[in-house]
Amino acid sequence: MPAVLFVCLGNICRSPLAEGVFRHLTRHHRAGEPLVIDSAGTGAWHQGEAPDPRSVAIAARHGIDISRQRARQVVGADFSRFDLILAMDGSNLSDLRRMAPSGATATLRLFLDTPPQDVPDPYYGGPSGFEAVFRLVEGGARRVAAELGVAV
Template sequence: MRLLVVCLGNICRSPLAEGVLRQRLHDAGLDHRVELDSAGTGNWHVGEPPDPRTVANAARHGVDLTLLRARQLHASDYRRFDWLLCADRSNLSDVRARAPAGATARSALLLEWAGMGQGAEIPDPYTGGPEAFERVWTLVDRAARAVVARLADRTAPIDA
């Protein structure tokens, strides 16, 4: 399965989700079953590391994001990945609007896809304080654990 996590600038929510998913899959011995990456719909931060507040928050929870670099969503991502998993409805709308002809990837809200509720979104912590980053951690970690549980249960559907 190939998953791309998408947010606005690829410096807060999506790299955190990539890192947490990667860690939880590794811990469960399932990392060989999933290819992961993250991207942003905007190009403001291409080549930059994740926001220092995101890196610090993840590190406090034992997840290392220091090697990640922001990139922008590309047309090729719509064929390379099975799922484009978006942080919020605005990202989802942008992802769907940019889909090129011949796109094969499906798109959804990450939290909804992880089974955390219809329309569930990850709020952007960028303009918030430490509590906003911790709230995003909590949501993303819960989603990652739910995804791992679905993948570990070979009878559970993972395509919807």
């Protein structure tokens, strides 16, 4: 099964939600090897920190615990460790393309690619922004799982 990395700017709002939702949706996957799922940020500002409390809260409201995740920055090895690297927005995708070492094997694309759409950064907004992001992420995670042939 492909290894999937979800990426946003600081790895405390959108990508931890995407990782948590995707893990939750695919938790019953039993075919072959286990899925490799992770998240990271293009920047290192929040390295080692837990997800934003608002992301933790919205995930918990939907029965998903992301509280033990810790932010990390994308590293060169990610571009060969993961088969699919999904950027939360176009700016993240541009950063990833710039960061990719020569010989990178991962497919880089927008998380919401059909139709192409950014997952808005809810960091500077209120709780309703996190709910809207959760809905976008859940739909995107379902589409990625179906594309990879993983039952949810």
